[in-house]
Amino acid sequence: MKSKRQRSRWLALFLGGLVALTAPVSLYLVLTSSSVSADSDSKEAAGEASANPRAEYWRAVRHGVEGYSAVTGPEANVLIQDSGQTWRELRNGPGLTISAWLMAAVLLAVGLLQIFKGTWKLDYRTGKTIPRWSVFDRVIHWGLTVTFILLALTGLGLLFGRYVLMPLMGKEAFGAMSAVSKPVHDYVSPFFIAFLVLSVAAWMKYSFFKSYDWEWFKKVGGYLTREHVRAGFINAGEKVWYWFLFLVGVVVVVSGLLLLTPNFEWTRSTMQLSSLFHIASGIGLICFSFVHIYMATIGNEGTFEAMVGGEVDERWAQLHHDAWYDEVVAEQGSSGVKTESTAG
Amino acid sequence: MARMKFLCDSERCIECNGCVTACKNENEVPWGVNRRRVVTLGDGEPGEKSISVACMHCSDAPCAAVCPVDCFYTTDDGIVLHDKDICIGCGYCSYACPFGAPQFPEKEAFAVRGKMDKCTFCAGGPEEDGSEAEFEKYGRNRVSEGKLPLCAEMCATKALLAGDGDEVADIFRERSMKRSSRPDTWGWDVAYKDGSHEI
Numbered sequence: 254m255k256s257k258r259q260r261s262r263w264l265a266l267f268l269g270g271l272v273a274l275t276a277p278v279s280l281y282l283v284l285t286s287s288s289v290s291a292d293s294d295s296k297e298a299a300g301e302a303s304a305n306p307r308a309e310y311w312r313a314v315r316h317g318v319e320g321y322s323a324v325t326g327p328e329a330n331v332l333i334q335d336s337g338q339t340w341r342e343l344r345n346g347p348g349l350t351i352s353a354w355l356m357a358a359v360l361l362a363v364g365l366l367q368i369f370k371g372t373w374k375l376d377y378r379t380g381k382t383i384p385r386w387s388v389f390d391r392v393i394h395w396g397l398t399v400t401f402i403l404l405a406l407t408g409l410g411l412l413f414g415r416y417v418l419m420p421l422m423g424k425e426a427f428g429a430m431s432a433v434s435k436p437v438h439d440y441v442s443p444f445f446i447a448f449l450v451l452s453v454a455a456w457m458k459y460s461f462f463k464s465y466d467w468e469w470f471k472k473v474g475g476y477l478t479r480e481h482v483r484a485g486f487i488n489a490g491e492k493v494w495y496w497f498l499f500l501v502g503v504v505v506v507v508s509g510l511l512l513l514t515p516n517f518e519w520t521r522s523t524m525q526l527s528s529l530f531h532i533a534s535g536i537g538l539i540c541f542s543f544v545h546i547y548m549a550t551i552g553n554e555g556t557f558e559a560m561v562g563g564e565v566d567e568r569w570a571q572l573h574h575d576a577w578y579d580e581v582v583a584e585q586g587s588s589g590v591k592t593e594s595t596a597g
Numbered sequence: 598m599a600r601m602k603f604l605c606d607s608e609r610c611i612e613c614n615g616c617v618t619a620c621k622n623e624n625e626v627p628w629g630v631n632r633r634r635v636v637t638l639g640d641g642e643p644g645e646k647s648i649s650v651a652c653m654h655c656s657d658a659p660c661a662a663v664c665p666v667d668c669f670y671t672t673d674d675g676i677v678l679h680d681k682d683i684c685i686g687c688g689y690c691s692y693a694c695p696f697g698a699p700q701f702p703e704k705e706a707f708a709v710r711g712k713m714d715k716c717t718f719c720a721g722g723p724e725e726d727g728s729e730a731e732f733e734k735y736g737r738n739r740v741s742e743g744k745l746p747l748c749a750e751m752c753a754t755k756a757l758l759a760g761d762g763d764e765v766a767d768i769f770r771e772r773s774m775k776r777s778s779r780p781d782t783w784g785w786d787v788a789y790k791d792g793s794h795e796i
Contacts, residue, residue: 314638320636320638321636321637322634323612326631326700331636332636332638332650332784333695333696334694334697335695337693337694337695338695340663340692340693341662341663341693345663411665424683428666428682428685431685435686515688
């Protein structure tokens with residue numbers, strides 16, 4: 254009973270943190286729930302005071318009260334911490350199931366789009382190309398890609414491996430693999446952070462929303478009707494991806510850095526919250542990356558070559574990014590568009 | 598089959614830390630790790646209470662539940678042990694444990710945690726019983742020699758009891774009746790499915 258009440262208070266705190274606007278509500282919840290438990294505690298203690306005057310101690314201890322210990326170390330003076338149980342239930346429960354279903358749902362949606370609509374092909378190519386991504390853009394993009402995929406695979410291995418890979422590989426082999434993937438996850442992360450910071454800084458100028466982006470959202474980018482909607486250098490969907498990467502990226506980086514530095518002796522509740530935020534933000538990024546990878550490869554003809562060679566076919570720009578194409582033509586005239594011979 | 602449990606009698610514990618020292622010495626515990634510790638509540642105030650705490654060898658062990666590589670196992674005696682050859686040092690067990698039992702040596706470069714270390718109920722690990730390798734990684738295997746954990750064996754006031762849960766509970770119940778105190782099996786409600794407040 255007691256642990257459930259404590260757990261619900263903890264959960265209220267956690268959710269309150271997630272939805273920043275509900276801070277007053279969560280404060281109210283914490284205050285009311287703690288006053289309720291204090292009431293019942295004091296009543297119980299009063300009833301049993303004659304049997305053991307220190308009886309209330311054990312209830313307090315159950316809720317993580319601090320004492321003195323000659324043994325030094327982080328939280329060595331706390332006898333029992335309750336939030337570990339909440340963390341366990343959230344991580345092993347919804348942390349696993351919601352993550353799995355979310356990834357499956359996104360993959361299914363992408364798969365259905367490909368099955369029913371197929372690749373969005375170019376009707377023709379003019380053979381002339383327009384420079385789109387500089388060498389610097391491409392280096393940070395692929396740096397981010399490689400580090401992200403390494404982190405995603407090793408992270409998913411640590412979250413789901415025990416349930417998915419271990420039954421197939423056996424405990425020893427999976428343990429040996431994880432002993433490699435855990436340090437890989439740790440040591441790749443600084444490079445991911447560097448590439449993420451560079452990407453966020455480099456591409457912000459493309460990512461502010463314009464009035465025509467609203468039309469793009471209303472028509473879901475024309476992906477269902479196969480009708481080209483006006484878009485700038487990057488379309489509204491890519492802008493959402495950018496801001497998602499930015500904001501959720503901050504969450505994944507901050508929570509990850511906390512988990513990466515246990516030597517700073519963060520409290521266990523900090524680590525538990527970090528773990529949950531890290532799972533949620535990591536899975537969010539993985540899900541969005543499924544859509545991004547699909548759209549940029551088999552989803553649209555002519556998109557992938559932009560990030561490989563740095564240039565796109567003129568027709569691709571006209572169809573997918575007409576506002577940008579108009580700008581290129583207006584600014585540079587025909588000099589912005591290279592002919593096939595010079596593009597090579 | 599016995600179901601091993603620890604029980605600390607808070608009416609008897611005098612915070613001498615003998616159990617902590619006995620454990621460190623017997624198991625040659627890594628530097629910076631104390632598998633057992635004594636916590637005093639209301640220190641210096643009238644009626645202060647001390648509790649010696651280590652791994653309680655839970656029935657539904659949270660450490661085992663969150664371990665990404667499933668390196669924990671429970672022996673037939675109900676002792677929760679782990680395999681340091683499989684452990685990857687992620688620290689999740691230490692976040693989940695209510696009692697703060699799993700600890701890390703923290704001696705490696707770049708803040709990398711070594712293999713987790715915790716109380717084994719003096720029952721070693723998966724290596725061959727009494728072998729050098731077992732002692733190196735997990736400490737003494739007294740249980741295989743028919744002995745109980747040294748912390749409890751050396752407790753001067755017999756506050757710390759270790760052994761089969763039923764026998765430990767019987768001893769404690771007898772004590773509680775003699776002194777008309779509340780039979781509080783400290784930590785059992787957290788650690789054991791069948792360990793309600795009643796004994």
